[in-house]
Amino acid sequence: MSSVAAPRSPAPAAPAAPGAPGAGQGRPRRRAALIPTLALVVGAVYCLVPVAWVAVAASKSGTELFSTFTFLPGSGFADNLEQLNAYRDGVYWKWMGNTALYAGVGAALSTAVSAVSGYALALYRFRGREAVFNTLLAGVLMPPVVLAVPQYLLLAEADLTDSYLSVLLPQLLSPFGVYLARVYATAAVAKDVVEAGRVDGAGEWRIFLRMGVPMMAPGLVTIFLFQFVAIWNNFLLPYIMLSDDEKFPLTLGLYTLLEQGASAPALYTIVIMGALLAVIPLIALFLVVQRFWSLDLLSGAVKS
Amino acid sequence: MPKAKRRRLTAATIAATLGATALAACGSDDDGDAEAGPAELTYWSWAPGMDKVVDIWNKGPGREEQIKVTVKKQAQGDELVTKILTAHKAGKAPDLVQAEYQTVPTLVSNDVLADISGEVGGVQEKFEDTVWQQTTLGTDAVYALPQDVAPLMFYYREDLFEQYDLDVPETWEQFADTARELKQKAPDKDLTTFSATDSGLFAGLAQQAGAEWWTTEGDSWKVGIDAPATHRVADFWGGLVEEDVIDNEPMYTPAWNKALNTGKQIAWVSAVWAPGVLPTVAPDTEGKWAMAPLPQWEAGEQTTGSWGGSSVGVTTDSDHPEAAAKFVTWLNTDPEAVAALAAEGGIYPAATAAQTTGAFDQPPAYFANQADFYDRATEIAKTTAPSAWGPNVNVAYNSFKDAFSAAAKSGDKDEFTAAVRTVQQDTVADLKKQGFEVAP
Structure with missing residues (x-):
């Protein structure tokens, strides 16, 4: 969903503001900044218009949806919300809960796996390290879509399909997450500090948990957010894994509302309302984490 | 055999x-009394x-x-x-x-x-x-x-047909004349549209014309898309698009919804399930539509296809x-x-x-004005032509969307003819790739 980009887009504009060393000639600099600012504004508008559309369309009743002016708010907001709430005894909230579970637990576990692997790949020298890393790099290039069917067949062997685990397990290992964690650990975890820890007699786990993880924290937040958003918006994996609609995430649930067969109309108003509500937790998450996230990425970079 | x-x-x-x-499970035993x-x-x-x-x-x-x-x-x-x-x-x-x-x-x-x-x-x-x-x-x-x-039928705006003094077409020839007449009387309106994204509708129309897209011949499949019946349908719609008397934009888009709701398009070739779709698509026109049998290729015939x-x-x-x-x-x-x-x-x-x-017993709520809706539907359903599906309909349907989208956009009747051939070739090629024998 494009909305994901929305809260982020103002962020890159921020670093332009602080006066860099030698901000003496203010005038030419300011003029130069006009074009990037304009470009960012265009980008922000581009990302925000669809969100605005969803927000406006969610307020329209079925009769208004395709007949009134696109950005004219309608009168059906409460009705749509009520219908969504009533649809099959509130199954939508079940889907919302499922998505939160898949994205929250999945992203947390995946971040943990990435942290351990990235730390190990960055700090330890062992035989086959580059081979492992290169394999992971290849994994970054491999679209997860390609893997969904083989993963299904694999999990079917273990009799795990159509369960919560079937969606969580395949997302545990994120090649991109491991890659990011390694790059970040290489830059942010000071080898001297780790050495000092060893000299003081701390075990490797203790060093990792007490020193490695805090130093990697900003990077780990990034990984968590990326994974969270990826799982929140994931469609194909749960589509193939799940057949019980009580276990569906939002993406899949809303899809079944659209594709009900020819005899039943697509429930546009409910789906649009559902999409709007589905975006809100993501925006909230970004707003909460954003400051901490971008600031610390910066401070991490300064430290190294 | x-x-x-x-x-x-x-x-x-x-x-x-x-x-x-x-x-x-090929030959299941015949013990009907078993628990x-x-x-x-x-x-x-x-x-x-x-x-x-x-x-x-x-x-x-x-x-x-x-x-x-x-x-x-x-x-x-x-x-x-x-x-x-x-x-x-x-x-x-x-x-x-x-x-x-x-x-x-x-x-x-x-x-x-x-x-x-x-x-x-x-x-x-x-x-x-x-x-x-x-x-x-x-x-x-x-x-x-x-x-x-889902037998195909002809849905039209009863009130607008009356307003423009149009007759409900019984043959496709009359259908074309109706489209022209409407264009003459109201240049900003279209009778309907040719939708290149609805392969199922086109398949149903070809089925009515007598096309058999997949048949078996001995041990092999025979693909009959590039055949006179399909060409007849493609030429007909291609001709109307070329003449610019109907629209060439796909159905099931917001624009199409609006066109039906505002009466910019005044008819829809659809199936018996249309009363379930129209309330969302054109909520403002409830009670203004009527249903008639699908136009025929020869006067006096009674055949329809199906869509779904x-x-x-x-x-x-x-x-x-x-x-x-x-x-x-x-x-x-x-x-x-x-x-x-x-x-x-x-x-x-x-x-x-x-x-x-x-x-x-009762007509669908949207068609409350047509009391005998389902009686007529039952009669029409009986006249459904046989259909002939094969193991790669999805491939043919996708090929149709690509080829006919380009043809509809070009507005050139010859492109429609070429598109039929493309669909045939893609379908045959895929069958062969899947390992089926294909009769020439």
């Missing part, structure tokens, strides 16, 4: 796609309200038989076929699946659907032959039971095929079940007796 043919065709795909798997239950069955369906219909079974006949059915609601579409095939490869397909008629050959050639002819003796007479044949593929086997049918419709089959992965067959028979033929399907899911039943039951 037909049995041998089927097996050869089936075996060919299995060899091609799976490389293994024996032909299971079917107790059994727990899962059923993939996209029909809205299906869980409520199944509740009736679970509380009534199902309880007596100790057969409990659980509905797992799915999204309808080509992707569902892929999902079923994937699940079947893992041996985890549900006991029962809803399948559109055109996907039945695909499911059969992948050995997903079990032959339930031994369990459903005597139900054939409850359906029209042209419908029944789609679930048997012309063999002695029965791979699914028909659930709903589905059946329910038992899979080869099911541990309880007898129980599943019992449930399907109830679901698609029992008067109470079919009435519930009509009420909860808005379907138009395939079982002929059900089409005239109480559920269809």
Whole structure:
């Protein structure tokens, strides 16, 4: 969903503001900044218009949806919300809960796996390290879509399909997450500090948990957010894994509302309302984490 | 002989796609008295309200038989076929699946659907032959039971036809004249549109013209898309687009919804399920539409095609095929079940007796002005031409969308002719790639 980009887009504009060393000639600099600012504004508008559309369309009743002016708010907001709430005894909230579970637990576990692997790949020298890393790099290039069917067949062997685990397990290992964690650990975890820890007699786990993880924290937040958003918006994996609609995430649930067969109309108003509500937790998450996230990425970079 | 043919065709795909798997459940034994239950069955369906219909079974006949059915609601579409095939490869397909008629050959050639002819003796007479044949593929086997049918009809704005003094066309020639007349009287309006994204509609129109897109010849498939019947339909619509007397934009877009709702387009070639779609598409025009039989190629004929419709089959992965067959028979033929399907899911039943039951005494609310809506629908449904589906309808449909989208945009009749050939070539090439024998 494009909305994901929305809260982020103002962020890159921020670093332009602080006066860099030698901000003496203010005038030419300011003029130069006009074009990037304009470009960012265009980008922000581009990302925000669809969100605005969803927000406006969610307020329209079925009769208004395709007949009134696109950005004219309608009168059906409460009705749509009520219908969504009533649809099959509130199954939508079940889907919302499922998505939160898949994205929250999945992203947390995946971040943990990435942290351990990235730390190990960055700090330890062992035989086959580059081979492992290169394999992971290849994994970054491999679209997860390609893997969904083989993963299904694999999990079917273990009799795990159509369960919560079937969606969580395949997302545990994120090649991109491991890659990011390694790059970040290489830059942010000071080898001297780790050495000092060893000299003081701390075990490797203790060093990792007490020193490695805090130093990697900003990077780990990034990984968590990326994974969270990826799982929140994931469609194909749960589509193939799940057949019980009580276990569906939002993406899949809303899809079944659209594709009900020819005899039943697509429930546009409910789906649009559902999409709007589905975006809100993501925006909230970004707003909460954003400051901490971008600031610390910066401070991490300064430290190294 | 037909049995041998089927097996050869089936075996060919299995060899091609799976490389293994024996032909299971081919000759099921004929012990109709055997205990079917107790059994727990899962059923993939996209029909809205299906869980409520199944509740009736679970509380009534199902309880007596100790057969409990659980509905797992799915999204309808080509992707569902892929999902079923994937699940079947893992041996985890549900006991029962809803399948559109055109996907039945695909499911059969992948050995997903079990032959339930031994369990459903005597139900054939409850359906029209042209419908029944789609679930048997012309063999002695029965791979699914028909659930709903979707004969094509002509929907038009009664009030606007009157306003512009237009006659309801009975032949396609009159249809073209009507389009021209309207364009003359109201240049900003169109009779309808040619939608390049609705392969199913075009297939139905070709079916009416007598096209048989897939047939078998000995052990091989014969693809008849590039044939006079299809060209007749393509030339007709291509001609109207070239003349610019109809629109060339796809259906089911916000723009199309608006065109129907505001009366910019005043007719729609659609199927019996249109009353379920129009309330969302054109909510402001309730009560202003009327339905008539599809225009004919020759005056005096009575033939129509279909656009959609589905059946329910038992899979080869099911541990309880007898129980599943019992449930399907109830679901698609029992008067109470079919009435519930009509009420909860808005379907138009395939079982002929059900089409005239109480559920269809009244016209659909949107067509309250046409009291005999369902009487006429029943008459029209009887005239449905036989359809001929093959194992790669999805490929042909996708090719159609690509080729005809370009043709519709070009507005050149010759492009429509070329597009038919493209679809034929793509379909044949894919069949060969899948390992089927294709007759020249």
